[in-house]
Amino acid sequence: MTTLTETPPAAPAELPVRKPLLRRKLVPYWLLLPGIVWLLIFFALPMVYQASTSVQTGSLEKGFEVTWHFQTYWDAFQEYYPQFIRSLLYAGTATVLCLILGYPLAYLIAFKAGRWRNVVLILVIAPFFTSFLIRTLAWKTILADGGPVVHVLNTLHILDVTSWLGWTEGSRVLATPMAVVCGLTYNFLPFMILPLYTSLERIDGRLHEAAGDLYATPATTFRKVTFPLSMPGVVSGTLLTFIPASGDYVNAELLGSTDQKMVGNVIQSQFLRVLDYPTAAALSFILMAIVLAMVTVYIRRAGTEDLV
Amino acid sequence: MRWLRRNLITIAGLITLAYLILPNIVVMVFSFNKPKGRFNYAWQKGSLDAWKDPCGVADMCGSLSLSLQIAAWATLGATVLGTMIAFALVRYRFRARGAINSLIFLPMAMPEVVMAASLLTLFLNMGAKLGFWTILIAHIMFCLSFVVTAVKARVMSMDPRLEEAARDLYAGPVQTFVRVTLPIAAPGIAAGALLSFALSFDDFIITNFNAGSTVTFPMFVWGSAQRGTPVQINVIGTAMFIIAVLVVLAAQLLSNSRQKNSAKP
Numbered sequence: 001m002t003t004l005t006e007t008p009p010a011a012p013a014e015l016p017v018r019k020p021l022l023r024r025k026l027v028p029y030w031l032l033l034p035g036i037v038w039l040l041i042f043f044a045l046p047m048v049y050q051a052s053t054s055v056q057t058g059s060l061e062k063g064f065e066v067t068w069h070f071q072t073y074w075d076a077f078q079e080y081y082p083q084f085i086r087s088l089l090y091a092g093t094a095t096v097l098c099l100i101l102g103y104p105l106a107y108l109i110a111f112k113a114g115r116w117r118n119v120v121l122i123l124v125i126a127p128f129f130t131s132f133l134i135r136t137l138a139w140k141t142i143l144a145d146g147g148p149v150v151h152v153l154n155t156l157h158i159l160d161v162t163s164w165l166g167w168t169e170g171s172r173v174l175a176t177p178m179a180v181v182c183g184l185t186y187n188f189l190p191f192m193i194l195p196l197y198t199s200l201e202r203i204d205g206r207l208h209e210a211a212g213d214l215y216a217t218p219a220t221t222f223r224k225v226t227f228p229l230s231m232p233g234v235v236s237g238t239l240l241t242f243i244p245a246s247g248d249y250v251n252a253e254l255l256g257s258t259d260q261k262m263v264g265n266v267i268q269s270q271f272l273r274v275l276d277y278p279t280a281a282a283l284s285f286i287l288m289a290i291v292l293a294m295v296t297v298y299i300r301r302a303g304t305e306d307l308v
Numbered sequence: 309m310r311w312l313r314r315n316l317i318t319i320a321g322l323i324t325l326a327y328l329i330l331p332n333i334v335v336m337v338f339s340f341n342k343p344k345g346r347f348n349y350a351w352q353k354g355s356l357d358a359w360k361d362p363c364g365v366a367d368m369c370g371s372l373s374l375s376l377q378i379a380a381w382a383t384l385g386a387t388v389l390g391t392m393i394a395f396a397l398v399r400y401r402f403r404a405r406g407a408i409n410s411l412i413f414l415p416m417a418m419p420e421v422v423m424a425a426s427l428l429t430l431f432l433n434m435g436a437k438l439g440f441w442t443i444l445i446a447h448i449m450f451c452l453s454f455v456v457t458a459v460k461a462r463v464m465s466m467d468p469r470l471e472e473a474a475r476d477l478y479a480g481p482v483q484t485f486v487r488v489t490l491p492i493a494a495p496g497i498a499a500g501a502l503l504s505f506a507l508s509f510d511d512f513i514i515t516n517f518n519a520g521s522t523v524t525f526p527m528f529v530w531g532s533a534q535r536g537t538p539v540q541i542n543v544i545g546t547a548m549f550i551i552a553v554l555v556v557l558a559a560q561l562l563s564n565s566r567q568k569n570s571a572k573p
Contacts (some may be wrong), residue, residue, distance in 0.1 A: 028400035035389035044428035108321030129552035134545040138331035247419020
């Protein structure tokens, strides 16, 4: 306690002011510099390069040249609009399914799991560490033609209905739209559950009691209290599912057939197999534009701007 | 009937949980399979062969160790850079803050295939040799935003009075940061790092575009889906799952006992 007599005379709160003002002002910029430069060079600059690639013409042998050939966009869209529509449809369906499936589980973890909460949370997160490709391949076994799932669906005549709707074909699930949507839903479900859980967990349990005291039925409580308060989780969950699902090509490739190709499959094969870089770049810009436009409209309508 | 109605949410939640875990169980069960052909999709015969010799497949363990190395370096890079950005964004007011927030948000709001393709055009234009370094660069880039978001959330919910108190008790800026700020931010940083590791280790789409002929573990699995899947892939998948559960459980127990200790007078 001898240090007490050696204390500096100035009030501690004023200590930072003593530093040269200029240096202190620069601190945030020094903190930002490395990371932001990284993002500018390896995220923003590539977008510029891709934009320039998309208006080039030429071939791999002769080389590509910027000719401001915007026609590529129109041609690419005309040729591949079925894949665009399919991507949005599949991603949208998977997102809705994730919300329907994910909400009860998030609710369960937040309010009902009690001392099991951490165990359930671990079970939601741990599958991440088994490569998602291995898990997606496992769906091939689960949905296999002679497998138990197909057998049960067949016995219950569910496959008749889904075939009539065009989701499956005959008595098979694999290589149909249903298999791809099933895989997409599965792959992105944790991205829905975790934000939902975070926002549900923040809700004060006393609000439920209060609603009950005011004679609200559990359904009314959910509709008027719980769900509105979980909106931030719903918004970020749907975005975290829809965006990656719309660009995914793994599920369509592994669980679908050539009839289920999504726009991601087209971009991948144009870039890596056909080596038609302008078309591939144009396609990925169209996808980006569609997704960003939809996300902007969605965020505006949902009314939560502070997502980040 | 009333029991069913009361427990509807629990039942629905457990069904979802089963949906999430089912493939892992299938992976685990099929790691004990002895398949007839090249593909391990149908059950044939129980066997421990794959577990006895997990690295018996050519190139698989090499790709696994490459993926672990890349994930480790990407985690380190993204965590350091991301934590710095997060602190700058939460603690300081400066111009271009909005623009920087958007720059952080955009990589997360972009389909992976778009980022993958644009990065490839950059590397092609620069004439860069695709391989370890291009993969690492890409992974740090897409993990960065997730670290910033995780650390930001933690630092924002931090009580600034704790740091004021430290300063009132004559702690210098460095001491305050190391003894007060950093420990409080640590769970956020750890969450960001863990997320980076998982994302990088598991990434396929961006790696597929920017790897050239380098084969990471997800790329090996992808290739094997066409050529024939060795049972050893299931062994690795199962082992990763078990290790992850054990690590998280251990961390849980550790923080629980620490909380109990600190609760004691």
